[in-house]
Amino acid sequence: MSKVSNRTKIATALVGAMALASSNLVAADPLADAQKADTQIHADAAKSQKKIDKYFDQAQDMLFEYGSVADERESLKSYNDYVAKLVADQQATINDIQSDIDGVDALRQGVVPLMFKMVDALENFIKLDLPFNLEARLNRVANLRATLDSSNVTLAEKYRLILDAYSIERGYGASSIAREGQLNIGGKELLVDFVSFGRVGYYAQSLDQKQAWMYNKETKSWDVLSDGYLRNLSKAIKQARGQGAPDMFALPIPAAEAAQ
The missing domain is CATH 1.20.1270 (Substrate Binding Domain Of Dnak; Chain:A; Domain 2)
Incomplete structure (x- = not known):
């Protein structure tokens, strides 16, 4: 009896020790799993942060690119508006020219x-x-x-x-002209000096300066001038030819005689 009892006690003690050891191992496994899970969480968080940083950088690049494209679009829009105005103005000019051509x-x-x-x-x-x-x-x-x-x-x-x-x-009408020519007086052709003073008067004088005439617009004929005008007419002819210094001279004016 005593031997069986001792063995039984020893076996019971061994079973209890093994059970205690087994309970310690079971308690240790969840802690290790928690540590592993925490490590994994940190690793995953680091990976996620990297992805976030990458996406943020991409978003910033895209935002900058969008700003550049928007600025370029505004610039192109302004340029296109300018070109459109030029084209419209050119078209208006073309239309005016075509209208002028049509009216030729x-x-x-x-x-x-x-x-x-x-x-x-x-x-x-x-x-x-x-x-x-x-x-x-x-x-x-x-x-x-x-x-x-x-x-x-x-x-x-x-x-x-x-x-x-x-x-x-x-x-x-504003010039004096002197020239030599022929004048028909009484059916005879005389060589004379003609001189005109604008459209005020037209005169003729024989080359020997002994006879002179004034043209009458109303009768379309030549009226004889008195000898008192011969010297003045000679002076006027020289001045008209640039052969004499400017000087005063008196000659009858047809319009003044008609007014009287």
Whole structure:
């Protein structure tokens, strides 16, 4: 009995020790797992932080790129608006030019008759005016008529020549002209000096300075001047030719006589 009991006690003691040891091992496993889990959490957190930092950097880069693109877009928009205004202005200019081109034919239809009327008016004016340089002035009119009928001269050049003729005629009104020519008096051709003072008076004097005449626009004939005007007329002819110093002289004026 005593031997069995001792063995039983020893076995019981061994079973108890093993149970105690087993309980300690079971208690140690959850702590290790907790430590491992904490380590893993930290590792995962570090990885997540890296990802967050990476995404943040990418977001910053994208934000900067967006800002650059937005600025470039505004710049391009401003430039496009500027170009659009230029194009609109150019189109308006093109439209105006096209309108002018379309109106060229109508302009020609109005200008051509006007030029013929201007030449007719110029010829009539010359025929009614004092007959100084009459041949040259009428020849100028004849040349204008020939030019109007010419296809080799542009419309603009024809118009310019007409204006030049008018300008020449206007210049006669402020100039003194002296020239030598022939004058028919009583059926005889006399060699005389002609002199005109603008459109105020037109005179003639024989080369021997013994006879003088004044043109009468109303009768379209030459009236004899008295001998008292011979010296003054000689002086006037020299001044018109630039052969004498400017000086005062007295001559009858047709308009003044008509007014009386």
